[in-house]
Amino acid sequence: MAQLKWVVAALSACFTVAASLSPSSAPNVNYTELAQQLSSSASIYLPGSDAFDDVVSRWSNLSVPVANIVVVPGTKEDVVKIVTFANEHSVPFLAANGFHGSVTTLGKMTHGIEIYLSQLSTVEIAQDGKTAKIGGGIRAKNLTDALTTEVTGACECVGYLGPGLGGGHGWLQGHHGLVSDQYLSFNIVLANGSLTTIDETSDLFWGLKGAGHNFGIVTSVTSKVYDVQYPNYAIETIFFSGDKVEEVYELANELWITNGTSPEGVNNWSYWYFDPTIDPEKPVIVMYIIQEGRDTVDPVHTAPFHQLGPIMSQPKSGTYRDLAAWTGISLADGPCQKTGNANPRFPIYLKAYNPQSQKQIYELFREATTSPGTPFAGSLFMFEGYAMQGVQALADDASAFAYRANNLLVAPLLVYPPGEALNAEARALGNRMRQVLFEGSGQATLNTYVNYAYGDETPAAWYGGDAWRQERLAALKKKYDPTGRFSFYAPIA
Incomplete structure (x- = not known):
């Protein structure tokens, strides 16, 4: 209770929160009233405090939401009280938790309450x-x-x-x-x-x-x-030169998509990124082949890639808890750090790879990430190929998620220091690469993953274009x- 009492005293003694609100955002809201309603386990963070700055900072600094106060509910009833208070005072609010929510529509919140859900974690x-x-x-x-x-x-x-x-x-x-x-x-x-x-x-x-x-x-x-079901997992990470882009994705189609089906326990991802220690001239292609229930990945999945002549291959074995570190998305890895950069993505779902389109976007990505002085050198292209049996076992209308028939989730992740000119350049580049993939897909509509969305897509692209869905x-x-x-x-x- 001591922390909440301190916050109430601080709110009563100064006008920090109200003064920071814009003229159009109910500047006379008395947040002391809210603080007095919350449970003893709740917290309020005020602007200027380290806790406030830490919570409101974003993984992607492009079109970020603006909060004037952060409230950390300690109970579900606290959430009720926060939303009720915000409604009574016509104050916007936004719930937050974790990383990677980067859609640009978030920037439409220009003031209000951030409801940080970290304590509701049982x-x-x-x-x-x-x-x-x-x-x-x-x-x-x-x-x-x-x-x-x-x-x-x-x-x-x-x-x-x-x-x-x-x-x-x-x-x-x-x-x-x-x-x-x-x-x-x-x-x-x-x-x-x-x-x-x-x-x-x-x-x-x-x-x-x-x-x-x-x-x-x-x-x-x-x-x-x-x-x-299986305590053990294996991965083989295979690195290729960008010269082999068409061959790599033709083979991925043959093994797992057009001429075959990825077994339930096999997932394949690939990344493109520029690492001059591996290739000083162009981005590498990194293929991750993950299999459950084995200590080494079945050669039926890896041997055909070895025949393409990779730069190198790295097999590992472990457990489910190792998967994030193996694929570069653990708490210690770059995608889980707040760096101040903008990190927009431009997602598209595909049914299969078009090797010619892969070559086209590779050239666009290569130019963007390796040109002298480029701000996009740290960018990433992501190709996520999960086993789909469990997803496609349900009917297309089973839920509001619209894209069960699509086998691949693809997205460039453009990393750069934000600014008006670079924001516009990144948007043009990301959409150009996505358009190449769309045109090569043969699909009638742009299908995107809402959790990776850039923000300029339509609701039909996020949630499915069928009239009945909308x-x-x-x-x-x-x-x-x-x-x-x-x-x-x-x-x-």
Whole structure:
């Protein structure tokens, strides 16, 4: 209680918070009133404090949301009180937790309350061991440490609910489907401030699993969990020169997509990045082949790549907890650091690789990352090929996630110091590369992953272009958030 009493005293003694608000943002809001309503475990961070600066700093500094106060709820009831207070005073609010939420629509929040969910991070396993109640503020690393049988996203520093509300890809989806496919019920604070439970009996259940950022703040979710099937994992990381770009992706198609199907326990990723210690002239192609239940990856997946003449190959063995470090997305790796850079992505779903398009975008990426003085030298191109059996076992209309038929998630990640001119250059470059992929895909519509979205895509691209999908989502939005309180993250409309 001492911390909250100190905050109340600070709010009463100074006008720091109110004075920092713009003239159009209710400058006479008295946050002391809110502080007095919260539980003893809640915290409030004021501008100018180290805690405030740490929480509001973003992984990507492009079109960032602006908060004038940070409130850290200690209980689900605190979330109710924060949302109710914000509604009564017409103050915008945004829930936050973890890294990688970089969509530019977030910049439409120019003032308000950031609700930081870090304390809502408990895990309660049911007695039968088949379900768990998971706090809305938990991050993937914490959940993996507590419960290795849960379907989570791949990166350790992201939240669990954030990716899941947009679908959520992960290493176990070949067996069990998307992260959101595991959800059985949500405890959620809706736009009107009510705390309710949403399960399959509710019309909102469908919308939360794929477009959930639009409807509320999830304080906890009840999810399926599973027995560990294989304790051991193997990876082989194979490095290629960019000269072999067409051959590498022709082979990936043959092994796993067009002429074959990736087994449930095999995932393949690849990255492009410029590393002059490996190739001083052009970006390398790094192929990760991951297989569960083995100490070495089955040669049926690796031997054909060796025949292409790679630069080098690195096999490793370990457990599920090693996967993030092996693929460069652990807490210690660059993608989990706040560097001050802008980090926009330009995602597209594909059914298969077009080797000629791969060559075209490789040349664009090579020029962007290796030209003298380029600001994009630290950029990355990501190609995520997960096993799809569990995802495609459900019907296309099973949830608001629209892209079960697509086998590949592809995105350039452009890393650079933000500024008006470079922002425009990055947007043009990212969209140009995505357009090449789109034109080579043969697809009629641009299909994107909302969790990686840049922000200039359409709701049809984020949530599926079928008229019935858009109509169903619009009806849910009108019913559960008619005033658009949850419209900063890839809004439905």
